[in-house]
Amino acid sequence: ASDIFDLAGMTFNINSPKQLGNVLFEELKLPKSKTNASGGYSTSVDVLEKLKMYPIVDKILYYRTVSKLYSTYAQGLLSAISSDGRIHSKFKQTVTATGRISSTDPNLQNIPIRTEIGRKIRKAFIPEEGFTIVSGDYSQIELRILAHIAQDKNMIKAFLDNEDIHTSTAAKVFSIPLQEVTKEQRYAAKAVNFGIIYGISDYSLSQDINVSVKNAGKYIKDYLEHYSGVKEYMERIVKTAIENGYVKTIYGRRRYLPELSSPKHSVREFGKRVALNAPIQGSAADIMKIAMIKVYNELKTKKLKSRLILQVHDELVIETSIDEIEEVKSILLHNMRDSFELSVPLEIDLSQQNSLLKG
DNA sequence: GCATGATGCTT
DNA sequence: ATCGAGCATCATGCG
Numbered sequence: 001a002s003d004i005f006d007l008a009g010m011t012f013n014i015n016s017p018k019q020l021g022n023v024l025f026e027e028l029k030l031p032k033s034k035t036n037a038s039g040g041y042s043t044s045v046d047v048l049e050k051l052k053m054y055p056i057v058d059k060i061l062y063y064r065t066v067s068k069l070y071s072t073y074a075q076g077l078l079s080a081i082s083s084d085g086r087i088h089s090k091f092k093q094t095v096t097a098t099g100r101i102s103s104t105d106p107n108l109q110n111i112p113i114r115t116e117i118g119r120k121i122r123k124a125f126i127p128e129e130g131f132t133i134v135s136g137d138y139s140q141i142e143l144r145i146l147a148h149i150a151q152d153k154n155m156i157k158a159f160l161d162n163e164d165i166h167t168s169t170a171a172k173v174f175s176i177p178l179q180e181v182t183k184e185q186r187y188a189a190k191a192v193n194f195g196i197i198y199g200i201s202d203y204s205l206s207q208d209i210n211v212s213v214k215n216a217g218k219y220i221k222d223y224l225e226h227y228s229g230v231k232e233y234m235e236r237i238v239k240t241a242i243e244n245g246y247v248k249t250i251y252g253r254r255r256y257l258p259e260l261s262s263p264k265h266s267v268r269e270f271g272k273r274v275a276l277n278a279p280i281q282g283s284a285a286d287i288m289k290i291a292m293i294k295v296y297n298e299l300k301t302k303k304l305k306s307r308l309i310l311q312v313h314d315e316l317v318i319e320t321s322i323d324e325i326e327e328v329k330s331i332l333l334h335n336m337r338d339s340f341e342l343s344v345p346l347e348i349d350l351s352q353q354n355s356l357l358k359g
Numbered sequence: 360g361c362a363t364g365a366t367g368c369t370t
Numbered sequence: 371a372t373c374g375a376g377c378a379t380c381a382t383g384c385g
Contacts, residue, residue, distance in 0.1 A: 016381055017365055036365065044366065068367055072378055098375060100370090107377045110369035118368085142370095142374095198373035208373080266371070277374040281370095285375095313370045313375085 004063060007056035014063055017043050030054060046207070069112055073121045080106045091311070098278055099253060099285035100313055109312045111356060125356035127319045131306075132354055134325060136332035138314040139347040140165055141284045142197050148342040149250070149279060152229025159344035166190040172226040173219060192223050196230065197280055199273025234276055241275035249282040250340065284314065287346075291339040292316060298331050317356070325352060 005011045008027065012019045021041030025032040030051055034042040045064070051057040080087045089108040091101050103109040111125070112118025127133050143165055147155035158168040163178070170181040170189035181189075191209045192200070202217035209216070224231040241247045245261075246254040255278040259271030288311065295316060296308055306324045310317035316336065320328045329350050336348045351358050 013381080015366095015379090018381080038364065040365090042365085064367080068379080071380080072368070076378075096375060100375060102376055104377065107369085110367095110377065112368060114368080195373055198375095201372050203372045205373085269372080273373065281374060315370085 001063065004056060004059050007059070014060065015067065020060070024051075024057070028054075028056070030057070065115060066117065069115075069117050069121060073112060077106055096285075097255060097274075098281040099249065099289075100281065101285075101289075101311060108310060113357075119357055122357040123355045126354060131319050131321055132325065132352055133317060133356060134306075134320040134328050134332065134350070134352045135315055135317045135358070136329075136336050137349040137351070138284070138288070138336065139349050141287065141314050141346065142280050143193060144342055144344045144346060145250070145280050145283045145287075146197060146230065146233075147344050149283070150227075150229045150233035151343065152227050152233070155227055155230065156343055162347075166193060169193055169223070169226075173222045188219060192219050195220075196223065197277060199234075199276040237279065238272050238275050241271070247275050247279050249279055249286050251283070251286040253282060253286065255282060287340045288314065288316075291336045294335040294339065295331055298335065299328075302327075304328070320352070 001014060004014060008023050010023070010027070012023055014020060017036075018040055020043045024030050024043065025041045032041055033050070034044075034047055036042045036044075043060075045061065048057050048061050048064075052061070077087060082088055087106065087108065089103045090105050091103055093101055095102045112121050140159075143155070144159055146152075147159055154172070155165075158165055166186050166189045167178060167181050169192065170176075170185040171178045173189060173192070174181070174185055176185075188209050188211070191205060195205050195208065200220060202213050202220060205211075205220065206213045206216035211219075224234075237247060241257055242260050245258075246256045248254045255274070257271045257275055257278075259267050259274065262268050262271065292308070292311060295318075299306055299308065299318075304324050304327065305321040306318050306328050308316060309319045316332060318328050318332065329352070333348050333350060337346050339346070353359070
């Protein structure tokens with residue numbers, strides 16, 4: 001912080017977006033761009049990232065990362081530790097609009113993993129003596145569900161051939177062989193795959209991967225040309241959503257969409273994106289809940305010492321007795337994999353380690 | 360003490 | 371203006 005104050009030539013509250021905006025864009029006269037909803041200068045990461053060449057901005061970004069991890073996790077989680085030395089989160093079953101479960105007091109579904117400091121926090125979650133951590137992750141469950149619901153021939157084939165879906169997508173969109181896909185191309189394809197699930201726009205994709213809106217639009221166009229089943233699904237789901245007023249998951253669970261009859265264009269557009277996303281995210285949630293119940297029951301029926309301690313949307317974490325590792329892996333594998341039969345296989349990544357940090 | 364906005368963490 | 375679903379922290383303003 002003192003470095004930042006030196007570079008600014010004054011002291012101020014770095015945690016205050018208002019004060020920070022004034023220092024950067026008024027006092028130091030850095031090039032300003034976006035404003036936030038309250039009419040102030042935005043100081044969000046994507047704005048600061050573009051000003052990284054200024055030493056003070058670079059230091060602020062680092063300060064942000066560290067202070068977030070410290071206040072929310074390092075310090076925040078300390079106060080959540082119970083007398084038994086463990087943290088007991090509350091899992092809510094009736095909160096989300098899509099059918100996912102949520103976690104509060106504290107939220108254990110957003111423990112850091114992205115940054116190096118974040119991984120150190122994850123590493124602090126350890127099993128009790130004689131136990132280890134075994135996890136099962138659904139691989140690309142949402143895209144597999146999309147392939148299934150849309151019955152898209154090319155996407156189904158990619159999964160049946162067990163291809164890396166992002167690399168495969170890049171190869172097709174850029175019309176090149178799999179082997180020639182660069183990191184950047186895979187990254188762009190991944191962003192499109194991700195965006196498609198949420199109902200993408202060329203603008204939002206361009207923001208995501210830092211290309212022009214025009215180029216982003218071309219990526220999407222090329223994508224939908226290759227995955228024509230997805231294109232047809234997008235059109236069909238919006239149409240039926242408008243007709244019925246709701247969409248449903250593979251288990252028939254409904255989400256009503258009053259947004260679709262809003263007088264406001266932006267709200268209706270939001271409704272369309274939700275119509276596209278809800279069946280996908282909601283079906284993934286259905287599948288996970290079925291698997292979760294089966295895993296829990298099997299652990300119980302077999303009177304194993306291992307216990308289910310965490311669910312993070314596409315991942316189940318089991319604090320596993322060291323003499324039960326192989327059995328627990330098998331329980332996770334078959335119950336998660338066979339939870340629902342899609343047109344493509346459900347792949348499960350299993351891992352075992354001595355903390356919440358994989359690898 | 361409570362609500363809201365800005366920000367950032369996860370999948 | 372413009373990507374789905376959440377929750378926590380901090381600053382700030384209101385009472």
